[in-house]
Amino acid sequence: MRSHPPSHYLFKIESFSLLAEAKVEKFKSDTFEAGGHQWRLVLYPNGNEKSNGSGHISLYLEIVIEETGDFTLDWEVNVDFKLFVFDQIGDQYLAIKDMEVPVRRFYGMKKEWGFSQLLSQETFKNGENGYLVEDCCIFGAELLIIEPPPELGQLSMVKNPSGGKITWKIENFSSLHQNFYYSPVQSVGDINWYLLVYPKGHLQGEGTHLSLFLELAEPDKLPSNRELYVKYNLRLRNQIKSNHFEYETPIEKCFDIPAPSWGFPKFVRLKDLKDTSKGYMVNDSLIVEAELLLISTVK
Known part of the structure; x- marks a missing residue:
């Protein structure tokens, strides 16, 4: 009543x-x-x-x-x-x-x-x-x-996305003199990515470590306030044995315009990297890799 x-x-x-x-x-x-x-x-x-x-x-x-x-x-x-x-x-x-x-x-x-x-x-x-x-x-x-919504937003979680492994062979490592280098751009789904390497380290890893990051290649093309959830591994491949180096596995982060890059300033010690017996450096070249295990997509 x-x-x-x-x-x-x-x-x-x-x-x-x-x-x-x-x-x-x-x-x-x-x-x-x-x-x-x-x-x-x-x-x-x-x-x-x-x-x-x-x-x-x-x-x-x-x-x-x-x-x-x-x-x-x-x-x-x-x-x-x-x-x-x-x-x-x-x-x-x-x-x-x-x-x-x-x-x-x-x-x-x-x-x-x-x-x-x-x-x-x-x-x-x-x-x-x-x-x-x-x-x-x-x-x-x-x-x-x-009223029906004017738009229907759809969030999907894609496991092991196609093309989700970004592998980059860095040659002539000892002759790299710039602070940082980018890998070729690779598309995973409809998002472009690259790997970012600091050969002589970055921030707290400067002078002692190789710094490695996964980064959005074109973050400004994301809609404002859009976040991309990514579960991934960062890896330094062992070129002699099968025991590849992974700092932490797996990594789970949200990438967006304010934070387009995630990784490790102290990924691997330069001392270990240059020790040829460990198998990471062969003929002055190394191979770094990002493997995307899970990624969010929004339509």
């Missing part, structure tokens, strides 16, 4: 008993507008027998296609609605809502939703309840159109 009336429509019926005695099964109200569509109430004063409404008042909300305009074949309108009966003695409204299915889908084959057993005839006609007073009653409707 509530004190304020329904927001969209009230339907008053006088001489209800004469209406119930008529041979017409149902009566429809005038149309009213709500949410950009036209609607009406459909009342079965003696109950909708086809929907187990015998002995009750049946009341439905119907979308009026003729008044709504042209609909495509696959049109639908999703509605959260309540139907009302006015208690004229208590000056309050009985609001009825389907709590199990609060949003109903109106479409070509189903233009009407409501309640076959809104109130029992005994409850409705008992004057002490206030629903039928001096052969007069009032019904109402209130509805909220649930």
Whole structure:
């Protein structure tokens, strides 16, 4: 029960008993507008027998296609609605809502939703309840159109994406004099990546370690606030044995415009790298690798 009336429509019926005695099964109200569509109430004063409404008042909300305009074949309108009966003695409204299915889908084959057993005839006609007073009653409707989203965003997690291994052979390592070098760009999914190497180290690894990072090649092409979740391994391949060096496995990070690069300033000690017996450096060349194990995609 509530004190304020329904927001969209009230339907008053006088001489209800004469209406119930008529041979017409149902009566429809005038149309009213709500949410950009036209609607009406459909009342079965003696109950909708086809929907187990015998002995009750049946009341439905119907979308009026003729008044709504042209609909495509696959049109639908999703509605959260309540139907009302006015208690004229208590000056309050009985609001009825389907709590199990609060949003109903109106479409070509189903233009009407409501309640076959809104109130029992005994409850409705008992004057002490206030629903039928001096052969007069009032019904109402209130509805909220649930608009479809303008866009559907889809997040997928892709395991072992195609082309997800970025391998870079760095030759003539001892002659590299720049602070850092980028590998050739490689596309994984629809995102371009490269490896970033600091031959003489970076930040806390400067002078003592090889620094290695996985980095977005074109972070500015990402939509603002987009994050890419990536699970990956950074690896220094052993060219003699199969025991490749991996600092930490696996790495899980979110890449975005503010943070397009993740890796390790102290990836491997230069001392170990240059020790040819360990198999990482062969003929002054080394091989670094990033293997993307899992990556998020958004459409």
